[in-house]
Amino acid sequence: NAGVMQNPRHLVRRRGQEARLRCSPMKGHSHVYWYRQLPEEGLKFMVYLQKENIIDESGMPKERFSAEFPKEGPSILRIQQVVRGDSAAYFCASSPIGGTNSYEQYFGPGTRLTVT
Amino acid sequence: KQEVTQIPAALSVPEGENLVLNCSFTDSAIYNLQWFRQDPGKGLTSLLLIQSSQREQTSGRLNASLDKSSGRSTLYIAASQPGDSATYLCAASNNNDMRFGAGTRLTVKP
Numbered sequence: 001n002a003g004v005m006q007n008p009r010h011l012v013r014r015r016g017q018e019a020r021l022r023c024s025p026m027k028g029h030s031h032v033y034w035y036r037q038l039p040e041e042g043l044k045f046m047v048y049l050q051k052e053n054i055i056d057e058s059g060m061p062k063e064r065f066s067a068e069f070p071k072e073g074p075s076i077l078r079i080q081q082v083v084r085g086d087s088a089a090y091f092c093a094s095s096p097i098g099g100t101n102s103y104e105q106y107f108g109p110g111t112r113l114t115v116t
Numbered sequence: 117k118q119e120v121t122q123i124p125a126a127l128s129v130p131e132g133e134n135l136v137l138n139c140s141f142t143d144s145a146i147y148n149l150q151w152f153r154q155d156p157g158k159g160l161t162s163l164l165l166i167q168s169s170q171r172e173q174t175s176g177r178l179n180a181s182l183d184k185s186s187g188r189s190t191l192y193i194a195a196s197q198p199g200d201s202a203t204y205l206c207a208a209s210n211n212n213d214m215r216f217g218a219g220t221r222l223t224v225k226p
Contacts, residue, residue, distance in 0.1 A: 033214070035216075041218060042120075042205065042216040042217055042218035042219055043160075043205065043207070043216040044216070045213055045214060045215065048213075056213065058213075091159060091160065104150065104162055104165050105150075105162075105214065106162070107152075107159050107160040107161075107162070108159055109158065109159040110158075110159045112157075
């Protein structure tokens with residue numbers, strides 16, 4: 001059973017371009033979470049999705065950021081018109097049951113986005 | 117809004133020493149608390165998960181305790197080894213939301 005997969009592992013974008021980060025949850029997991037880790041800072045929650053639904057996006061910046069988790073295929077975190085401040089490590093986690101009440105979230109290896 | 121604090125920010129110990137990492141959280145109404153390890157440039161590895169109804173969890177040389185009433189958790193590492201060098205993160209979960217501390221960067225010197 002493969003773990004949570006994220007790709008690409010490293011992504012370089014110029015200012016103004018779009019960044020697309022992909023996350024494939026563990027088999028059997030239908031809940032996905034995205035986190036961002038800025039340099040020298042802790043991980044911060046961004047968004048929680050179920051298949052085809054956004055459950056909680058309270059941590060998402062209001063502009064340029066969007067996330068989806070379609071019925072088929074990976075979850076996508078999309079950043080439009082990237083700026084240098086978007087440079088960070090973006091981690092995805094999945095769980096078999098919704099919320100963080102009783103079950104561990106399993107983390108992917110992260111995507112390191114560098115905006116030049 | 118939950119805030120999680122980890123002290124110290126960095127710790128350096130000689131090999132073989134026992135050590136304690138501290139985590140505090142402001143909202144005691146948590147569902148669980150989780151400790152993670154992060155190696156440089158890598159993702160997170162879950163170490164221990166303590167449910168709100170539990171007081172501690174143990175795995176090998178690691179022991180994590182939880183005191184909800186005081187808003188504290190500790191991670192105890194026995195007989196530390198150079199391979200334990202990493203950043204250790206704690207995260208408190210409140211209904212769909214997991215809040216992380218900034219981490220403690222541990223260095224175990226041979």
